[in-house]
Amino acid sequence: MWSFEQDSRERVADTGLADKLHKATVETSLKKTNALIAKMPHWQQLRERARQVKLHTLTHLDRYLRQFVQAAEANGATVAWADTGADACRQVVDIAQSSNVKRVAKAKSMTGEEIEVNRALQRAGIEPVETDLGEMICQLAGEPPSHVTAPIIQWSMEEVARLFKSRGIIDEIPNGIDGRADPAVRALNAARLTDAARRALREKFLTADMGISGANFAVAESGTLVLVENEANIRLSTMLPPVHVAVVGIDKLIPKLADLATFLSLLPVAATGQQQSGYVSLIHRPYAKLHIILLDNGRMRLLADAQHHDLLSCIRCGACMNVCPVYRHVSGHGYHSIYPGPIGAVLTPHLRAEEHYKQLPFASSLCGACAEICPVMIPLDERLLQWRDRIVKAGGRPRSEAAAFAAWAYLMQHPRLYRAVRPPAGLAHAAAGMLGPGGRWKATRELPPLAAETFADWWKKNHA
Amino acid sequence: MLDRKIEDIARIVGSMTPAAYPDPAAFPAVNGDLADVFEAALNALCGPDDDQPAVVRVTDTTEAIKTLVELCADVPPTEIIWQDTSPGESRDAEPVLPRDHAIGITGAVALIAATGSVVLELPSALAGRASLLVDRHIVIASRDQLLPDLAALYHGLSQRVETGDCPPIQVCITGCSRTADIEKMLVVPAHGPRQVQVILSDEPIDWAVLHRGAASLH
Ligand code: SF4
Numbered sequence: 001m002w003s004f005e006q007d008s009r010e011r012v013a014d015t016g017l018a019d020k021l022h023k024a025t026v027e028t029s030l031k032k033t034n035a036l037i038a039k040m041p042h043w044q045q046l047r048e049r050a051r052q053v054k055l056h057t058l059t060h061l062d063r064y065l066r067q068f069v070q071a072a073e074a075n076g077a078t079v080a081w082a083d084t085g086a087d088a089c090r091q092v093v094d095i096a097q098s099s100n101v102k103r104v105a106k107a108k109s110m111t112g113e114e115i116e117v118n119r120a121l122q123r124a125g126i127e128p129v130e131t132d133l134g135e136m137i138c139q140l141a142g143e144p145p146s147h148v149t150a151p152i153i154q155w156s157m158e159e160v161a162r163l164f165k166s167r168g169i170i171d172e173i174p175n176g177i178d179g180r181a182d183p184a185v186r187a188l189n190a191a192r193l194t195d196a197a198r199r200a201l202r203e204k205f206l207t208a209d210m211g212i213s214g215a216n217f218a219v220a221e222s223g224t225l226v227l228v229e230n231e232a233n234i235r236l237s238t239m240l241p242p243v244h245v246a247v248v249g250i251d252k253l254i255p256k257l258a259d260l261a262t263f264l265s266l267l268p269v270a271a272t273g274q275q276q277s278g279y280v281s282l283i284h285r286p287y288a289k290l291h292i293i294l295l296d297n298g299r300m301r302l303l304a305d306a307q308h309h310d311l312l313s314c315i316r317c318g319a320c321m322n323v324c325p326v327y328r329h330v331s332g333h334g335y336h337s338i339y340p341g342p343i344g345a346v347l348t349p350h351l352r353a354e355e356h357y358k359q360l361p362f363a364s365s366l367c368g369a370c371a372e373i374c375p376v377m378i379p380l381d382e383r384l385l386q387w388r389d390r391i392v393k394a395g396g397r398p399r400s401e402a403a404a405f406a407a408w409a410y411l412m413q414h415p416r417l418y419r420a421v422r423p424p425a426g427l428a429h430a431a432a433g434m435l436g437p438g439g440r441w442k443a444t445r446e447l448p449p450l451a452a453e454t455f456a457d458w459w460k461k462n463h464a
Numbered sequence: 465m466l467d468r469k470i471e472d473i474a475r476i477v478g479s480m481t482p483a484a485y486p487d488p489a490a491f492p493a494v495n496g497d498l499a500d501v502f503e504a505a506l507n508a509l510c511g512p513d514d515d516q517p518a519v520v521r522v523t524d525t526t527e528a529i530k531t532l533v534e535l536c537a538d539v540p541p542t543e544i545i546w547q548d549t550s551p552g553e554s555r556d557a558e559p560v561l562p563r564d565h566a567i568g569i570t571g572a573v574a575l576i577a578a579t580g581s582v583v584l585e586l587p588s589a590l591a592g593r594a595s596l597l598v599d600r601h602i603v604i605a606s607r608d609q610l611l612p613d614l615a616a617l618y619h620g621l622s623q624r625v626e627t628g629d630c631p632p633i634q635v636c637i638t639g640c641s642r643t644a645d646i647e648k649m650l651v652v653p654a655h656g657p658r659q660v661q662v663i664l665s666d667e668p669i670d671w672a673v674l675h676r677g678a679a680s681l682h
Contacts, residue, residue: 029648041492049488058483060477061473190646193646224630232657233655235592239633274638276580276638278640278642282631304479
């Protein structure tokens with residue numbers, strides 16, 4: 001069985017990885033996000049409203065789905081249902097084959113990643129082309145994205161250049177791309193690499209027979225799909241080809257276009273620290289042939305979970321990843337799930353049946369930073385804790401761990417006994433490294449240096 | 465299939481405590497002249513290599529024509545693509561293969577002051593090209609199209625659903641096409657225009673006059 005603990009040891013040892021992730025999150029995105037929030041007196045009110053709108057939609061999901069389907073069909077779209085990812089892929093391939101599609105322009109979509117639609121298309125002899133710069137790089141490298149909004153967050157410019165050279169996208173690796181080079185030269189080189197990608201993709205856009213996208217929101221009252229981006233590749237993928245397939249999770253529903261005022265004031269700020277994203281497209285009456293595939297893939301089961309259904313209100317901004325100290329050390333790949341970070345840790349075990357995903361709720365320090373930043377106010381730390389509780393109760397953790405914690409709890413509630421059995425601190429430190437669960441715990445952590453005396457002794461001496 | 469699934473969902477939802485639909489959020493008032501607020505917001509979004517101002521203020525259509533001709537100086541008309549004769553009306557029904565142009569010229573249906581956004585309604589796929597497959601996107605708009613913020617835009621759109629006149633496709637454009645995928649370094653452009661420029665007129669634009677006056681750019 002894949003083990004998060006084993007697997008992350010290597011990633012944690014790679015301090016370069018932590019450096020890159022720290023720079024890309026704490027020093028870049030988060031800084032911008034926090035600066036914008038500081039200028040938004042209505043931030044808290046917007047979050048509360050967003051949460052309420054999502055909870056309202058989820059508790060009336062049948063009604064809003066019916067309304068959406070009716071409106072979208074009246075607008076000229078074909079709407080279908082997919083139970084699973086495989087089912088959705090089959091439908092996408094069917095549509096492509098019946099329209100004689102050879103090449104597909106793919107707009108960045110987490111749902112597309114979730115159902116692995118590229119693989120299905122390839123197997124059917126159809127060429128999927130990822131058109132978002134980061135996703136294009138992932139596709140060329142045969143690597144999954146490692147962040148929901150910044151797919152190549154841990155790639156250096158040098159690595160991108162090397163990949164582009166090996167794929168014939170650039171002829172020469174330019175000088176001055178490594179981390180020590182002049183920032184102005186590096187900026188120029190980033191522009192050069194982007195330009196090379198733009199050229200390589202332009203021809204693909206113009207010759208694609210079909211576009212595939214997800215949707216950030218699906219508006220029930222009007223049957224509108226809402227797509228948010230900065231690069232303009234989603235506009236190109238959905239508006240140039242004659243056929244457009246949108247794979248939309250049933251969690252994307254919102255009641256009204258007016259609700260976009262709330263969500264579009266939150267999403268770009270939380271995601272990229274922008275007041276507004278470059279392009280927000282509202283596809284209402286499509287001019288291409290539009291197929292909308294509504295995706296379940298575990299979402300209905302989650303909806304029925306009285307304690308956890310609010311996980312379906314996530315708008316995939318990625319902010320909880322940026323603030324998460326665990327994410328920043330193991331990267332998105334550390335979670336082995338397309339949804340990483342705190343939301344991935346609680347969502348993945350719901351969406352995927354594999355037992356090993358039950359380790360993910362333990363991959364957190366429970367610091368609560370995720371819940372604090374989440375623009376739709378999902379109490380992620382509580383959900384993490386509830387998962388742990390469920391897994392422990394179901395016997396999913398070693399018995400020795402449960403016994404140790406039970407003993408600890410008992411001692412903490414009985415101070416006299418605690419003082420009586422408390423070993424000298426140094427001994428406790430050494431023991432923690434040897435005992436069963438203590439050893440396991442310590443294997444992935446470093447204990448702080450010990451004080452010369454216990455706090456109780458110090459207090460007695462100084463304050464008694 | 466779809467109906468059956470929705471019924472299954474209705475059963476799940478039936479056992480949940482229904483949450484109420486909340487009142488609209490109150491957005492802080494946008495203070496100052498909306499044109500000034502818009503100009504400042506769009507200027508803040510300029511790409512690192514922008515050599516021209518993002519907003520050019522003019523008084524009327526005649527001045528808008530003059531400015532437009534200046535901005536398009538040295539660009540042959542074959543390298544200029546127009547969205548349509550007037551916003552909302554398709555000029556060209558002929559299927560023309562898409563290609564890149566140096567300049568795209570469009571109108572707008574609204575400008576959002578707080579965010580520096582330009583809102584376009586695209587009646588056809590062809591209409592979308594002038595704001596997409598171009599190096600520079602020039603928008604001709606007027607003061608009366610200014611809205612304070614996104615709330616005004618999307619609340620207004622909700623009202624249009626009731627009367628059944630939602631635009632087929634609406635795109636809200638905020639600045640140039642950009643990416644920060646490589647090491648979070650801002651690069652302009654990504655796949656779309658390098659620059660968005662707005663000619664902002666005090667008086668509403670007379671599109672028939674503008675097209676005649678800018679005939680050299682067609
Ligand atoms: S859980 Fe919240 S913070 Fe995390 S991606 Fe979803 S919306 Fe963003």
